[in-house]
Amino acid sequence: MMPAAGRVEAWRDDWWRRRRTRELALIACFLLPSATVFFLYRVLPLGWNVLLSLQYWSPLKPARWAGLDHYEEMLLHDDVFWQALQNTLIFIGVSPLAILLALGIALLVNSDLKGAAIYRSIIFLSYPLMTVAVGIIWRWMYDERGGIINFLLRESGVATKPIPFLQSFEWALPSVIVAEIWQVLGFYMIIILTGLQSIPPHLYEAAAIDGAPRWARFWRITLPMLKPSLFLCAVVGILNSLTSFDLVYIMTNGGPGHATELLITLIYKSGFGQTKFDYAAALTVVQFSLLLALTYLANRAFGGNAGALQR
């Protein structure tokens, strides 16, 4: 009796082990394609980038150790870098205004208003568009003679002379930023709307019974409950300084001078325009650290619940 049972048990254990091994192999196979893509285009580049930024290297030449030379050049001798850094920070710094605007719109749309869905669709419609085409449209709207913006400004008497928006040092950056906000505003609105709809209605009911005035309900219920959504908007705002490459490239290509140069366009130009891959890698490291630091700060500012967002 005993040996037989033992044999059955051993056989069963073996069967389970083999089944488990097969399952694990299958899981590995299922994860492999995605993991390969992420390894090749996220993890590996990040490490390589840091290495590259510490070397003298250009295509067809052996690498030499450079230490922090590139960083020294960038921080001490490269005025364009500082200009690009400043512009990138302005780009990011304006996003709270856009988020505030989106919050206002979301509060207007989030009600039993008839046709709210239509307004929502119209306001969101610009987000999925090809940014290159968006850049071309706005370039044309800003045009000195044929552009609708100058036409409206002149007809309404705000401006007496046409303003060369994208060709002037003081107007170029704000003009690009307006186009960027136009494209991303709907996305902020949708994020905030999703947040608004996840606030349990009984909180408002309780506050209404207690006789809390409308502004108190907004400050004490709506705003705190929206923190995760606002944090997400802030992160999107930070990342937009990267994804706006398309817009800047088409509208001004960083000009006039370097008035609209962002770090990402500068990286592109030094890497692929001047084939200074090593220097571009150093710029990338600075840019990436900046974005991480800003994301961390935004996380702190919104109560440190970014983890809750991503789970």
Add this chain to the structure above:
Amino acid sequence: MPAHCSGSGMRSRSTYLRHAALTLISGVMLVPFYWVIKTAVTDENIYAYPPRLLPENPHLFNFVDVWYLIPFPRYLLNSLIVSALVVACNVVFNAMAGYALTKRFPGRQAILLVFLSCMLIPFQATIIPAYLITAKLGLLNSYLGLALPLLSTIVSIFVFKAAFEAIPPSLVDAARIDGLSEGRIIFRVLMPLSRAALATNVVLSFIWSWNAFLWPLIITREPSMQTLPLGLARFLSYLEDTTGALYAFAVMVLAPSIFVFLMAQKEFIRGLTSGATKG
């Protein structure tokens, strides 16, 4: 304004104001759409002042011109091939990875952590080494090279994972007892029950690959491999002031994204936000 005095007169006035504000905002948001369409269907000298607000003698010849002035069919074909590759691979790879992550196995936490941290590395932040890697793989100037970085998306993996977890496990067990392989379980049992997740995957990956500009700009050197956004940028640089065809071109590349968005609005929005808020 105190909240409790919401008499019917008050309410209707507030509703009226809301409509007015939203109509105004929507109108402003729509101006660029109107302006590009107006320019695309007219023949006027686009640099004359004052510009006409309404299209005069609207016609569609500019849309025809696009096909002859530039290798539009070639750009379109390239864009379609890359987008099709990206969409197909996203659906298959993300579903497989999402399914694997619903299971318990050693190292699962570590893999989840790695995937989530990869989300913090924007692709644009690594273009220099990404270019060098693609060059080493010998994929510059190829469809696969154009598509490769986009072939799987972390957000979409988590969308599939969440959808699969919502399906009762007994269903999967029943399928397994019936002798279905794991691959078939994903694509025959789970996928048909996760329509919304599937739509999210298709829509997001289509929009991202269709609109991609920086990556194709870097890795395609030959005009014959360029996609629509590159064609548009090139067109801009040498035909700018001669024709409304540029704007007809812009309208034509925007149309598919708008169409896809309007078709799958709900899934699109849910995907964008759930990827970020729920994971």
